[in-house]
Amino acid sequence: MKRKAGRKAKSARAKRPRPARAAAETRPKNSIEVLVAASAQALGLTLDPAWHGSIAFNLGLILRHAALVDEFALPDDAEPAPVFHA
Amino acid sequence: MLETAAGDFAWDSAANIAAAVTAGRVSATHIVDATLARIRERDPLLNSFTAVTERRALARAQALDAARAKGQKLPPLAGVPFAVKNLFDVAGLPTLAGSKINRDMPPAARDAALIERLEAAGAILVGALNMGEYAYDFTGENIHDGPSRNPHDLDRMTGGSSGGSGAAVGGGLVPLALGSDTNGSIRVPSSLCGLFGLKATYGRLSRARTFPFVASLDHLGPFARTTRDLALAYDTMQGFDADDPACADRAAEPVVPHLDKGTGGLRIAVAAGYFKSKTAEAVAAVDSVASALGANRDIDIPQAERARSAAFVITASEGASLHLDRLRARAKDYDPAVRDRLIAGAMTPASLVVKAQKFRRWYREEVLKLFAEVDAILAPATPCTAPLIGQQTFRLGDVELPVRANLGLYTQPISFIGLPVVAVPVPLAPLPIAVQIIAAPWREDVALRIAHALEAQGVVAAPRPAF
Numbered sequence: 001m002k003r004k005a006g007r008k009a010k011s012a013r014a015k016r017p018r019p020a021r022a023a024a025e026t027r028p029k030n031s032i033e034v035l036v037a038a039s040a041q042a043l044g045l046t047l048d049p050a051w052h053g054s055i056a057f058n059l060g061l062i063l064r065h066a067a068l069v070d071e072f073a074l075p076d077d078a079e080p081a082p083v084f085h086a
Numbered sequence: 087m088l089e090t091a092a093g094d095f096a097w098d099s100a101a102n103i104a105a106a107v108t109a110g111r112v113s114a115t116h117i118v119d120a121t122l123a124r125i126r127e128r129d130p131l132l133n134s135f136t137a138v139t140e141r142r143a144l145a146r147a148q149a150l151d152a153a154r155a156k157g158q159k160l161p162p163l164a165g166v167p168f169a170v171k172n173l174f175d176v177a178g179l180p181t182l183a184g185s186k187i188n189r190d191m192p193p194a195a196r197d198a199a200l201i202e203r204l205e206a207a208g209a210i211l212v213g214a215l216n217m218g219e220y221a222y223d224f225t226g227e228n229i230h231d232g233p234s235r236n237p238h239d240l241d242r243m244t245g246g247s248s249g250g251s252g253a254a255v256g257g258g259l260v261p262l263a264l265g266s267d268t269n270g271s272i273r274v275p276s277s278l279c280g281l282f283g284l285k286a287t288y289g290r291l292s293r294a295r296t297f298p299f300v301a302s303l304d305h306l307g308p309f310a311r312t313t314r315d316l317a318l319a320y321d322t323m324q325g326f327d328a329d330d331p332a333c334a335d336r337a338a339e340p341v342v343p344h345l346d347k348g349t350g351g352l353r354i355a356v357a358a359g360y361f362k363s364k365t366a367e368a369v370a371a372v373d374s375v376a377s378a379l380g381a382n383r384d385i386d387i388p389q390a391e392r393a394r395s396a397a398f399v400i401t402a403s404e405g406a407s408l409h410l411d412r413l414r415a416r417a418k419d420y421d422p423a424v425r426d427r428l429i430a431g432a433m434t435p436a437s438l439v440v441k442a443q444k445f446r447r448w449y450r451e452e453v454l455k456l457f458a459e460v461d462a463i464l465a466p467a468t469p470c471t472a473p474l475i476g477q478q479t480f481r482l483g484d485v486e487l488p489v490r491a492n493l494g495l496y497t498q499p500i501s502f503i504g505l506p507v508v509a510v511p512v513p514l515a516p517l518p519i520a521v522q523i524i525a526a527p528w529r530e531d532v533a534l535r536i537a538h539a540l541e542a543q544g545v546v547a548a549p550r551p552a553f
Contacts, residue, residue: 023544028499043432045414046414047417059433062398062500063438065394065399066399066439069396069399070438073129080443
């Protein structure tokens with residue numbers, strides 16, 4: 001049942017992407033800077049403070065690209081394709 | 087006497103050089119000597135080589151000449167000099183991958199698989215080539231080794247990250263080079279340097295013993311000044327290799343015998359929408375190729391912009407994963423422009439990366455449906471001709487875009503799903519620019535046939551620089 005529902009969702013939803021969630025716009029202004037600092041700590045990365053601005057800029061850019069992908073509706077049974085044979 | 091009469095073969099094709107060596111019109115040793123002399127003379131300006139394997143090259147040339155003297159049959163690429171992007175392992179050299187950090191690595195114990203295959207066919211490695219650091223680059227600039235320079239204007243970029251490959255072949259130092267293409271790093275330098283470049287189907291050519299970047303997107307392939315040379319090198323390098331987990335267990339499918347079949351019966355369309363060029367040079371290039379092929383149909387590649395974004399996210403994340411330990415230990419030894427992007431990639435939430443991989447499968451299925459209607463699709467290779475070295479932005483329509491991230495605007499949605507592409511150079515003045523001929527998976531033969539037909543018509547050609 002669950003898979004069938006997922007396929008139904010695909011035909012209805014995949015053709016008409018949902019409106020952008022604009023995740024970046026709804027975050028607090030300093031959310032990316034906060035994420036950079038917290039992630040660096042969690043990942044064991046020592047950052048020179050002078051790098052923070054550029055890293056935050058690049059992370060913001062990646063997240064904007066990711067938002068464009070994230071807003072595209074996919075069914076629950078969509079399989080990822082990390083490596084495939086074309 | 088043989089050598090004196092031979093000339094330096096600076097702009098000859100690999101096919102012509104191999105034919106001359108095989109027929110005894112010139113010795114392999116003469117070809118290598120002349121190549122090394124050109125590198126010494128011209129490379130200080132092009133900055134394409136980071137290592138020259140002189141002794142090894144001369145030894146191989148002498149062995150070929152000795153074999154011929156004994157009456158042995160020479161292999162198909164006999165005496166053809168070639169060089170490789172310095173992310174290929176070359177026995178005895180550290181595999182730099184454009185970095186400072188890798189200079190501390192021990193020398194490679196064995197050549198990369200594709201070097202072994204080319205040399206088994208008689209080609210002769212003459213050195214390793216400059217590239218953007220760790221292949222995260224579209225410019226051909228390198229903070230450690232300096233920028234490779236465009237042979238058509240030494241103040242301009244080669245494109246990257248296989249910048250040295252573009253400069254060395256476009257500048258007449260070698261007729262053949264190998265590079266890698268994760269998001270466009272063969273097709274972008276081919277476009278900016280006016281060369282033919284082949285990015286084969288994902289999994290077609292072995293990546294064994296090369297330094298990776300993004301495992302699920304990395305491809306290797308050749309640069310040349312003619313379609314036939316691309317095809318000769320490609321045929322030589324095909325075949326399964328268990329040393330590359332992504333290499334397809336698929337028999338070689340030689341394309342050279344099919345090159346002259348022409349384009350009759352092939353359905354060719356022009357990519358519309360996202361791929362519609364906004365610069366005069368890209369429009370002119372696509373129009374001239376489409377017109378020569380009688381391709382008057384447009385086709386929409388669905389969600390191409392989103393595909394490019396998904397490739398962007400996967401690249402940042404997978405690349406960061408590869409480098410995480412080095413970023414912890416030696417972050418200050420990276421090019422800051424590469425380091426900050428990799429660190430940002432490490433911080434990208436995994437849920438978004440998996441979403442990009444799921445979108446990738448959806449996109450692949452949708453694009454493959456197009457090949458029921460067409461055999462090949464034309465699209466610009468780059469949005470513009472070569473920018474100036476150091477140039478930060480370029481104008482695309484009404485928008486000013488960063489150069490480094492956007493030269494691959496039109497290549498990323500294609501390599502994202504591993505489709506085979508031949509980049510063909512349109513010799514516009516003052517600078518060339520290439521068009522992508524995109525085919526269905528495993529149909530490199532279609533793209534190469536079309537490229538060969540265009541070359542025969544004189545519509546595409548590698549222009550010889552005044553340099």
